[in-house]
Amino acid sequence: MIKAVLFDLDGTLLNRDASLLKFVEGQYDRFSNWLTEIPREKYIARFIELDCRGYVWKDKVYQQLLEEFNVTDLSWETLLQDYITEFHHSCIPFSNLRRTLECLKNHSIQLGMITNGFGQFQMDNIRALGIQGYFHTILISEWEGIKKPNPDIFHRALLQLQVLPNEVMFVGDHPINDMKGAKDAGMWTIWRRDIQWKKVDTDYIIEDLNEIPLIIQQLNKS
Template sequence: MVKAVLFDLDGTLLDRDASIEQFITTQYDRLTAHLSHILKIDYVTRFIELDNRGHVWKDKVYQTLVAEFEIEGMSWQTLLEDYETQFQLHCVPFDFLVEMLKMLKQQGYLLGIVTNGLGQFQTRSIEGLGIRDYFDVILISELEQVRKPQAEIFQRAMTRLDVSASDSVFVGDHPEADIMGAKRAKMRAIWKRSLHWLEVNEADAIINELSEIPLILEQFRGN
């Protein structure tokens, strides 16, 4: 019996690639008085390259941008603060996000998010998606002081939901942090296919769209 469904955030619920591109494009437009000597396409492209799909801290990204593009009159700290406060306004959900969450809640599942990242920033992103109220628990690595793929952060989420691993399913896009992490915690795992990663053979199911999740859960219930 599946009682709880836990989700990764970036790359699973939040279309981070689209969100980053939308944010950095609008940042250039908003701050063009200080950035007009740079072609917009160059600023956007270089930020995305340096960001490396979120694996590089933004302080390093903006320090490099300021140095490479010789930005004057605006410090990297100011650019970073703008990112931290404005990104939430550009959070792009994957298709069918809200519809899927509504359906799962109506079907009685407990829902949670387990995400790596900074507490305040990830909280703002969840709020930016407008999905906070659908979740019974939210665990963010900075606040928990433990990160995926460590089994402990998955186990904490299940403890707070008062469910066992056999009652729980995790949905994520990262082969190691999400799928292998959940499997080490004895959970079933659904891989949300991503162009950034090779096929994940260890997953219990593979989806392309969030709308596929309810049917997968029904299949799990039958096993």
Template structure:
């Protein structure tokens, strides 16, 4: 019986690509020492170095300053990122409506995200979705990160459900989909054009509103 749905954050609920682009453009505009470089060039290089969030920004900013010979302290840019990114967070279309529907269906909701505690907490609050979730696990706070099975089992245990009675929704083929299936959960892969399709997944969606159809057709909620 379906009792719980647990979500990834970046690339699943948070439109990280759009949020990051918005932030980097705004940061460029505010730092005159970057203006000897074209905005488009700066933004594109930032995105390349960021590698979809898998490179922390200390390394990104150090590389940018060296490459563009900018007269700036990389730590200043990093601090600005940590505090300012939350102001540019954008959720995917249909996010709130989908969460409202799941709460109306009495689904227990959780979230598991890799990342730094303060940074991810700020982003979740910026999306104004904290109150939907009974459990929010952030890797730095938990001392463990996806794809380790323990963080998935910890989430379902805290929600008081069995793995087989829960679904995990994520965009990463191994960290999200393969890892959740390995502990006995069902999975929804949110398609990502930059990732290879996972070898196995219970369902695949393109838009968050499709989760509603999956829940309605499950027949055992």
């Protein structure tokens, strides 16, 4: 019997690729006076490339970006601060996000979130999506002092929700941080398919969040 569902954030609930594109377009416009010699499309494309889908922190991205484009009158610290304070205004959810959370909640499924990242930054993004109130617990790696795929952060969520590992489904997009981490903690797993990964060890695969309630319903009937 599945009693709780835990979610990753980036790439699972938050459409990070679309959100990042929206943010970078806006950032270029905000700092266009300093970037006039750089074509808008070229700046945006190179930022996204250096970002490596979020696995390179932005201090390195901005330093490399300004060096490559030979920008000397704008600091990487200024751009980084803009990212920290402005990104949440660009947050775009995946389709059926709130509908899925509402459906699970209406079926008495406890909801939690485990995400790697910086505490306040991730919490601002969660609030921007308007979903904080759905979750019984939210664990962010910076604030917890431990990150996925370490099973201990998954166990911490279990304790807070007061459920057993085999009563929990974890939904994420990363094969190691999410799927392996959750499996090592004894949980069921749902992989939200990401085209960059070809083969992932998981119990279920989904294309859309609205598939989750049906999976839970079928599993609880078996």
